[in-house]
Amino acid sequence: MTDGQLVVNLVIILIVFFMAAFFVAAEFALVQTRKSALESVLESGSGNRKKLLRSLKMVQNLNEYLSTTQVGVTLAGIIMGWIGEETIELLIVDALKITPIASSSLHIAGAVLGILLLTYLEVVLTEIVPKNLSIDKPMKMMMAVVTPLHYFHIIFYPFVWLLNVSAGAIIHLMGLRPADESDDVLSQAEILRLSRNAVSGGELDKNDLLYMQRAFDFNDKIAKDIMVDRTSLEVVDITDTVKTVINNYLRKGFSRFPVVANNDKDKILGYVYVYDLIRQAQVDDTIRVSKLLRTIITVPEVTPIQGLLQQMINKKTPIVVALDEYGGTSGIVTDKDIYEELFGVVKDEIDDVSSEYIIKADDGSYRVSGKTTLYDFERFFRTRNRDFDESDSVTIAGYLLENYKVKLNDVITIGQFNLQIVEFNRNYIDWLKVTRHSEEKTVQQPPKV
Template structure:
């Protein structure tokens, strides 16, 4: 081989290395780029619209364009094997001629080293590097290769068509269906797994993933899964007076009560709303609750939650009676029960005090923030302390500082409670350790 021929072969090898890397990069960019990402970029007007449309077509016709890249990779490999092995062998032999190795052995060593070196260069330069680049930034790589790949597809199309037809024919001989890009549909589990990866990578907010999970669970649940069971259901009788039910509301704190006949939970006639009750009580509290009865709707236990919500919106009612298979009352579902499936537990005025302020640490032992209001303290423990009513302070910390000379570690007894100051900063009580003595007889009231 002359020096000129050697130089030409090296130039050809460099060019083929470039094209081999190009086709591998294009292959992985096509596989890694999501159709949704291209559609989002088009909708947002980001990037070259012509390239984006071409790339979207390629991803939609993935098998055909992957065949183009595979043809390019195969041709590059054939050319490199044909020209590269002999060229590198000759270069190695020229280098090793200074050694005392015989000519026959020299060519054998050169052939082995040539294959190894060519394989190494081909794997590193045309496989691993372009593959990693395309996996790390698929969209950018696809935008770089999309135009030349489009023209290569036109040039190779007859050969690509022949290969695809031949491959599909062989696949059908085995009784298997050909691959179809339109069947590439993700399941809920796959979507959530991809979303978790996106959260880990910083491309998706963790709250978005949380709401996505709740939305999937929301659509999978039925009324029975979220209802308040009939054993926990608080009802009033149709013969009760408005005043009686108002007093019941003051004890229990619920804003709505199902109304039944003969105290039978299987005979729910409607529901009463506390606003109607209080307004009527100002006029005449002795009338029966039938005067302010509102219509209630029913639904079977197997009704999807989405269906329940649609019924509530249509009928403009926040409460639904859930019926079992025999037509009896199984429980109720309120609008709050549905909202909490999507947004988590939402505490309102009738719920217990926030766990950020009062934390149970053991039997009759609690850790309480100094910012807890006196009212919330009474409400949480369901007690009534007359000294709290007379105090000018609003919070438990303010009450203690107003009435006692408090320092760190002090234990102050109020009724059936021992309050120990555990965190005291800048003359303010941050946290208290509270122990309740249940044996003491203290006036208690319920909600």
């Protein structure tokens, strides 16, 4: 081989290397680029619209364009095998002439080393590197390869068509159906798995994943899964007076009560709303609740909660009765029960104080934030302290600082509770340890202000 021919071959090898790398990059870019991602960029109006439309067409006709990349990779491999091996072998043989290897063995050594070197270069430069680039930056690589791939596809379309038809015929003969782009549909589990990966990769907010999981679960649940069971149901009788039900409200805290006949939970006639009761009590609290009865709807306990919510919206009612298979009351469902399936537990005024402020420890004590209001402290521990009513302070920390000269680890007794200051920073009480004290145990109190 002349020096001129050697140079030409080396140039061809470089071109073929680039060509092979291009088609491998195009193949993985096609597979990795999502249709939804292209549609999002198109909707936003950013990027090269012509390239994006071509890319979208390629992704939607994936089999056809993957066949095009395979044709390109195959052509590059044929050319490389035809020219590359001989050229690399010749270069290695020339390099080995300075070694003491016998001339009869030079060609054998050159052939072996040539194959190894060519294989190494092909795998690294034309396979691994472009593959990793396309997997890491699929959209950027897609924009880089789409135009050349488009024209290569036009030039070789007859051959690509023949390959696809031939492959489809063979697959039919095997009793199988050729893959179709429409088959690429993700299940709920796959969507959630991809979303978790997006969260760990920083592309999706953790709360978005949480709401997505709850939305999927939402569609799978029925009224029975979220209802208040009849055994826990607080009802009032149709013969009860407004005054009686208001007293019930003050004890239980519920703003709505199902109304039954003869104290039978299977005979729910409607419900009463505390606003109506209080307004009526200003006029006459001795009348029966039957005069304030609101309509309540009933649904089978197997009703999907999505359909249940739609019925509640249409009927403009915040409460429904779930019936069992025999027509008896199985429980009730409120709008709050449904919202909590999507947004988690939503505490309202009748619920316990937020767990961010009062935390129960394993030893039975409580870790109480100094920001806890005096009212919430009384409400949580079900106690009443007259000194709290007379104090101008709003929080428990403010009350203690107003009335005592406190320091870290001091213990103050209030009623049946010992309050130990466990975190005291910049003259403010951050956290307290609260325990119920025994009457016989005496605690040394700090001096009062």
